Every structure is written in structure tokens, then in C-alpha cells.
Amino acid sequence: MKSTKLMNQNIQQVFDEHIGVAQQTQVLLSGKINEVCQAILDCLANGNKVLLFGNGGSAADAQHIAAEFTGRFVKNRRSYPAIALTTDTSALTAIGNDYGFDRIFERQVEGLAVTGDILIGISTSGNSANVIKALERGNNMGCITIGFSGNDGGQMNECCTINLVIPSTVTARIQEMHITIGHIICEGIDLVC
Numbered sequence: 001m002k003s004t005k006l007m008n009q010n011i012q013q014v015f016d017e018h019i020g021v022a023q024q025t026q027v028l029l030s031g032k033i034n035e036v037c038q039a040i041l042d043c044l045a046n047g048n049k050v051l052l053f054g055n056g057g058s059a060a061d062a063q064h065i066a067a068e069f070t071g072r073f074v075k076n077r078r079s080y081p082a083i084a085l086t087t088d089t090s091a092l093t094a095i096g097n098d099y100g101f102d103r104i105f106e107r108q109v110e111g112l113a114v115t116g117d118i119l120i121g122i123s124t125s126g127n128s129a130n131v132i133k134a135l136e137r138g139n140n141m142g143c144i145t146i147g148f149s150g151n152d153g154g155q156m157n158e159c160c161t162i163n164l165v166i167p168s169t170v171t172a173r174i175q176e177m178h179i180t181i182g183h184i185i186c187e188g189i190d191l192v193c
Contacts, residue, residue, distance in 0.1 A: 017173055024167045025177050032162055033181055037188040039144050039162070043118045044189075049081035051113055053105040053134055054122030054148075057175050059086035061122055061148070065182040073183075074190040083112065085134070105134035115142035123147070124174040126154025126165070135159045148181065150174030 040050060050069060052062035062084040069082035085108045086092070095107045109119060119138040121131040126149035135145045136159050147156035147163035150171070156163050166177040 014172075017168075017170065018176055021166065021168045021170075021173045021177060022180070025181075028167055029164055029181070032164055033184055034188075035162055036146055036164070037185055037192075039146070040118055040185065040189060041192060043116060043144065044080055044193075046116055048114065048116040048118070049083065050118045050120060051083050051085055051109065051138075052120040052122065053085040053108075054131060055086075055128055057171075058122035058124065058128075058131075058148075058178070059084075061175065061178050061182060062086050062120070064179065065120070065186065068182070068186040069189075072190075073186040077190060077193055080189070085109070085112075102129045102133055105130050106137045109134045109137045109141070109143075113138055113141055113143050117143045118146060119143050120146045120148065121156065121160070122149075122178060123154070123156060124150045124166075124171045124178075126151060126156040126163070132156065132159060148178045150177075 043050065052066050054062050063086055066082040066084040069080040085105050091108060092104050095104045099107060113119065119135060121135045123131045126147065132155050135156065138145050139159060145160045147160035149156045149163055150166040151169050153163050153165035164181060166174045168174050
């Protein structure tokens with residue numbers, strides 16, 4: 001019975017943390033999220049695409065958001081060009097083997113991105129070396145670079161056009177806000193287009 005009580009306390013604590021971080025994120029980042037939506041709308045209107053990347057859970061978020069763009073989110077509409085750079089195992093393993101893990105996204109950006117594309121780099125710490133290198137490459141190519149980060153924003157503060165820094169140090173809470181923001185962006189774009 002003691003374990004049931006502890007589990008119930010933990011459940012309430014997680015929900016309370018989630019709600020608190022969500023409220024802080026809403027207050028701090030709503031304006032920046034709107035800027036990101038507008039940048040993506042402009043990108044798509046100009047015939048450009050969105051490239052997304054991250055590691056682990058952030059890789060899953062990149063794939064999830066890309067699928068919402070190419071499939072559908074709220075309504076039936078044309079497919080929007082979005083690619084998760086985390087899905088091509090041949091590219092990831094070849095680049096990782098030949099150039100090192102730190103360059104797995106940078107090389108793909110170099111080969112796939114063009115001026116005016118949007119790059120969305122996702123890193124809960126804001127310091128993932130392979131995400132940073134890809135964002136820096138994108139900046140040099142004239143891409144618009146968007147960060148989904150947490151903690152204090154890390155190195156992504158220096159290399160993103162807009163860095164959405166989740167006000168938390170807890171990885172799970174940061175990831176929860178990243179996918180929520182991804183959904184907000186997808187819904188916003190669906191409503192306008």
C-alpha cells in the first residue's frame with residue numbers, strides 16, 4: 001500500500017510540474033512561437049521546405065512534426081515539404097562513419113538545404129554538438145534557424161534566428177513542451193493555409 005501512495009504522489013507531482021512549465025512557456029514564448037509560425041508560412045509560400053533534427057527523444061519529435069507537415073494535422077490540405085534528418089539510416093551511418101557523429105546533420109543540411117529553408121534543431125540542453133553544427137551550416141547558407149531547447153538555451157542561443165527555450169531543467173518537461181509547441185505550430189499553419 002505504501003508504494004500505491006508514493007505512486008499517486010508522484011503522479012500528482014508530475015502533472016503539477018507539467019502544468020507549471022506549460023503556463024510559464026505560454027507566458028514567455030507565445031510571441032516567439034507566433035514568429036516561428038509566420039517564418040514557416042513565409043518559407044512555404046516561397047516554395048521552400050522545413051528540415052528538422054535532434055537526438056533520441058528529440059529525433060522522435062523531429063519525425064513527428066515532419067509527419068504532421070507532410071500528412072495532415074487539423075484539416076485536409078496539400079502536403080507541406082518537411083524532412084526529418086533523423087530517418088535515413090544509410091545517411092546517418094555513412095556520415096557518422098566517414099565524418100563522425102557530430103556531423104550527421106550538418107552534411108545533410110549541406111546537401112539538402114537551400115537559402116530560405118527553415119531548419120528546426122531540437123536539443124533539450126541546447127548544446128548537442130551535431131545540432132549546433134547543422135544550425136551553423138544553415139546560417140552560413142542563408143537558412144532561417146529555429147531552436148527548440150531548454151535549461152538556459154545553451155549554445156543554441158548563439159546560432160538560432162529564434163531559440164524557443166523551455167523554462168525547465170527537467171528533460172521530460174522540456175520534451176513535453178517541445179511536442180506541444182510543434183503541435184501549436186502545425187495547427188496554426190493549418191488554420192491560416
